Amino acid sequence: MELLDRLQRQLDQLDEAQLLRRRRVVATPCAPEMLVDGRRLLAFCSNDYLGLANHPEVVEALAEGARVHGAGSGASHLINGHSRAHVALEERFADWLSAHIPCARALTFSTGYMANMGLLTALGGPEAELFSEELNHASLIDGARLSRSAVRVYPHGDIDALAGLLAQSRAAVKIVVTDGVFSMDGDIAPLPAMLQLCERHGALLVVDDAHGFGVLGARGRGVLSHFGLRSPHLVYVGTLGKAAGVAGAFVAAHDTVIEWLAQRSRQYIFTTASPPALAHALMKSLDLIEGEEGEQRRLHLRALIAQVKQELCGTRWRLLDSDTAIQPVIVGSNGEVQRVAAALQEQGLWVGAIRPPTVPPGSARLRITLSAAHTAQQAGRLTSALRALDSAVPQEAP
Numbered sequence: 223m224e225l226l227d228r229l230q231r232q233l234d235q236l237d238e239a240q241l242l243r244r245r246r247v248v249a250t251p252c253a254p255e256m257l258v259d260g261r262r263l264l265a266f267c268s269n270d271y272l273g274l275a276n277h278p279e280v281v282e283a284l285a286e287g288a289r290v291h292g293a294g295s296g297a298s299h300l301i302n303g304h305s306r307a308h309v310a311l312e313e314r315f316a317d318w319l320s321a322h323i324p325c326a327r328a329l330t331f332s333t334g335y336m337a338n339m340g341l342l343t344a345l346g347g348p349e350a351e352l353f354s355e356e357l358n359h360a361s362l363i364d365g366a367r368l369s370r371s372a373v374r375v376y377p378h379g380d381i382d383a384l385a386g387l388l389a390q391s392r393a394a395v396k397i398v399v400t401d402g403v404f405s406m407d408g409d410i411a412p413l414p415a416m417l418q419l420c421e422r423h424g425a426l427l428v429v430d431d432a433h434g435f436g437v438l439g440a441r442g443r444g445v446l447s448h449f450g451l452r453s454p455h456l457v458y459v460g461t462l463g464k465a466a467g468v469a470g471a472f473v474a475a476h477d478t479v480i481e482w483l484a485q486r487s488r489q490y491i492f493t494t495a496s497p498p499a500l501a502h503a504l505m506k507s508l509d510l511i512e513g514e515e516g517e518q519r520r521l522h523l524r525a526l527i528a529q530v531k532q533e534l535c536g537t538r539w540r541l542l543d544s545d546t547a548i549q550p551v552i553v554g555s556n557g558e559v560q561r562v563a564a565a566l567q568e569q570g571l572w573v574g575a576i577r578p579p580t581v582p583p584g585s586a587r588l589r590i591t592l593s594a595a596h597t598a599q600q601a602g603r604l605t606s607a608l609r610a611l612d613s614a615v616p617q618e619a620p
């Protein structure tokens with residue numbers, strides 16, 4: 223079949239460009255020590271920033287949720303899939319975000335990908351203009367495209383460029399869209415200045431806090447809390463498969479925005495509601511995140527971040543300027559980043575080698591992610607291995 227030949231040729235090209243992805247098979251729960259393709263590895267690549275993915279109380283809550291609510295929801299939220307477990311979770315998020323968004327209400331989605339798509343397609347449209355940060359997550363990019371809005375992409379962190387675009391816009395609906403913490407760079411969007419611009423121009427500010435929720439701000443309430451922001455212009459997306467350790471996502475915004483999403487968001491309406499047991503387990507995650515244990519975990523995570531930055535100082539493994547759990551090391555070429563990742567794996571260390579199209583061409587990187595579940599000694603194993611490689615692996619000619 224000609225189509226198969228064509229696909230195979232394209233796969234061969236990816237292989238030649240060192241861009242073929244391989245899935246590793248994991249035989250143990252998400253934790254620093256994992257059994258991967260039959261080998262024990264110390265992992266620095268998950269987004270389980272607080273170490274809750276395999277927390278015994280969360281696991282037990284998931285099992286209890288299944289006993290109380292069953293395995294599946296049976297239908298979408300607008301048919302019979304909307305459980306009291308979802309309601310309780312939405313009310314809790316609304317309460318969390320009420321300090322930052324007046325008349326806050328929340329709506330849960332099955333995944334962050336769907337939340338972003340569902341949000342942008344419902345709010346956007348031919349009369350809307352979207353202002354999208356260059357390094358936004360794929361789900362925001364796809365949501366923007368599918369929304370049929372005019373899309374203006376502005377350079378990373380460039381407030382002046384954003385101000386210029388907003389000033390030129392004649393659109394009836396203006397929406398600025400950004401990651402809160404950039405997933406591949408680890409830096410935080412300059413939200414206070416962005417919000418000021420949005421208020422001046424009557425724009426909404428959509429903040430995808432996939433990597434800040436649970437980690438940043440007072441009691442882990444995320445990036446809006448980190449900056450102390452409050453405005454009806456804010457639309458907040460939290461994802462629940464990362465620091466919260468389970469799965470799913472929610473959008474929190476002014477009541478009117480949320481009602482519009484519930485009525486019009488196709489990614490909310492035309493999909494089976496996530497199992498209510500997940501919502502039940504998430505209530506336990508939130509207890510841990512906002513309680514004393516969460517405080518201790520965030521404290522420990524911050525210490526690990528400082529440790530890794532300090533121990534890699536003065537090596538060729540220049541970290542991007544990030545104070546979050548995402549600590550990227552730019553290596554450059556696709557081949558080199560794979561060689562470095564393979565050398566680490568030889569020593570039992572698993573760090574993600576991130577290549578285009580996830581990051582711009584020429585900026586392939588190791589994406590080191592830290593978790594409160596790591597010990598200081600484990601973080602030290604990674605930095606010692608990198609320091610040893612610094613002298614052992616010849617640097618690729620530019």
Ligand SMILES: *Cc1c(COP(=O)(O)O)cnc(C)c1O
Pocket residue numbers: 332333334335336338359361401405430432433461462463469470471
């Ligand atoms: C992971 C991620 C998402 C997608 O969330 P899922 O729940 O995994 O679908 C969205 N935005 C950002 C910035 C992310 O890192």
